[in-house]
Amino acid sequence: MSDSSKFVSGSHAGSPEPARIPCESAESFCVHGYTPVEEKTGAVATPIYLSTTFAHPELGISTGYDYGRCLNPTRFELEQTVAALEHCHYALGFSSGMTALSAVLKYFSPGDEIIVSDDLYGGTYRIFEIYKRFGIKAVYTDTSNLREVKKNINPKTRAIFIETPSNPTMKVTSIKDCADLIHANSGILIADNTFLSPYLQTPKDFGADVIIHSGTKFLSGHHDVLCGFLIYDKKEFDDLFRFIQISEGGVLSPFDAFLVLRGIKTLAVRIEKAQKNAEKITDFLCKNTNVKKVYYPSLLPAEQKQIYKSQARGYGAMISFTVESPQKVSDFLKKLKFILFAESLGGVQTLVTYPASQTHNFIPKEMREKTGVTDTLLRLSVGIENADELIADIKQAL
Ligand SMILES: Cc1ncc(COP(=O)(O)O)c(C=O)c1O
Numbered sequence: 001m002s003d004s005s006k007f008v009s010g011s012h013a014g015s016p017e018p019a020r021i022p023c024e025s026a027e028s029f030c031v032h033g034y035t036p037v038e039e040k041t042g043a044v045a046t047p048i049y050l051s052t053t054f055a056h057p058e059l060g061i062s063t064g065y066d067y068g069r070c071l072n073p074t075r076f077e078l079e080q081t082v083a084a085l086e087h088c089h090y091a092l093g094f095s096s097g098m099t100a101l102s103a104v105l106k107y108f109s110p111g112d113e114i115i116v117s118d119d120l121y122g123g124t125y126r127i128f129e130i131y132k133r134f135g136i137k138a139v140y141t142d143t144s145n146l147r148e149v150k151k152n153i154n155p156k157t158r159a160i161f162i163e164t165p166s167n168p169t170m171k172v173t174s175i176k177d178c179a180d181l182i183h184a185n186s187g188i189l190i191a192d193n194t195f196l197s198p199y200l201q202t203p204k205d206f207g208a209d210v211i212i213h214s215g216t217k218f219l220s221g222h223h224d225v226l227c228g229f230l231i232y233d234k235k236e237f238d239d240l241f242r243f244i245q246i247s248e249g250g251v252l253s254p255f256d257a258f259l260v261l262r263g264i265k266t267l268a269v270r271i272e273k274a275q276k277n278a279e280k281i282t283d284f285l286c287k288n289t290n291v292k293k294v295y296y297p298s299l300l301p302a303e304q305k306q307i308y309k310s311q312a313r314g315y316g317a318m319i320s321f322t323v324e325s326p327q328k329v330s331d332f333l334k335k336l337k338f339i340l341f342a343e344s345l346g347g348v349q350t351l352v353t354y355p356a357s358q359t360h361n362f363i364p365k366e367m368r369e370k371t372g373v374t375d376t377l378l379r380l381s382v383g384i385e386n387a388d389e390l391i392a393d394i395k396q397a398l
Helices: 026-032 071-086 097-105 122-132 146-152 174-183 237-246 254-265 268-285 302-311 326-335 365-370 387-397
Strands: 088-093 113-117 137-141 157-163 187-193 210-214 229-232 291-296 318-323 351-353 377-381
Touching: 026 071, 026 254, 026 268, 071 088, 071 229, 071 254, 088 237, 097 122, 097 210, 097 229, 097 237, 113 122, 122 137, 122 157, 137 146, 146 174, 157 174, 174 187, 229 237, 254 268, 268 291, 268 318, 302 365, 318 326, 326 387
Parallel strands: 113 137, 113 157, 157 187, 187 210
Antiparallel strands: 088 229, 210 229, 291 318, 318 377, 351 377
């Protein structure tokens, strides 16, 4: 991963800790994090601070911590680590990806319009339905097609919201083109970077203003914690989003923050291994006659692939594919022996998801099918098991 200067632990303004280890790479930074050793105790694993309140020696003197909803030392360590991984100054940890998403939507006012990738996580579609009641309009567009995006921009457009690659059909949106376009219209670019993680893509480098993560996925990596992040570089966003978080209280708990910190230590090795597995599985799926179409970024048409390679550092661990019929889907899921049929992604175990009835079931069928999320589409989140065993399981189930 590039830009080693980003990974100097403890270097951010406002940090209570001194700089310690200048890491040359994301791999090392993932392992050491923002504060590699707690100064007070020498602890090399971040302590879990459960205290919800922090005492002050006298009026006007504070350690910087006062109440757990506002700031917690374990959560702060995680936030600073995630901010640095995304090449940004600020991050806030939320109790889920959806809580983070809900916070960012409060940036907008009634009458505002947001151009939104038409192929995206179903829960994101659902939350836009809620905000419609408050006068915020989502305009669904194929954001991989810049002409379509331009066509939908008008004086009410305040933001573009993208997932790239898209979930689950891997369409690629140019982060830089969308950033340039919306900045010219005085709006902001919001990028959901859950699918690739900051190890493979850092949207801020291409002009994204706010990055969202479901930390439930690759960042934590073990299917054992719900978590979300908002990440950004500007103080004005920090003032607003912190105010929203303090007011609403959807914060990540100290124990969950610890689990995510622990997960991040192996982010690089997990992704490298899962990606290698995904490349092998993609090869296998492409050759199997029971598979009709395979979606993986290495298979993108030339122009899309060029954009992808200009903004991402690897093809990732997510694959989608179609089979002949819904009956074949049902048979396949029943026959799987060790790949798990479960919603979610980004963990060490390989999961297969059926978007039509799981992640995307809230999206109207017509819109779903238009973007390729048909009743014959399956999505694989490839884990870190033995590749040959994964392929053997898929083979026998097909
Ligand atoms: C791309 C994407 N964004 C956001 C979310 C929501 O995150 P969470 O489930 O942590 O609330 C998900 C969940 O699957 C997701 O896949």
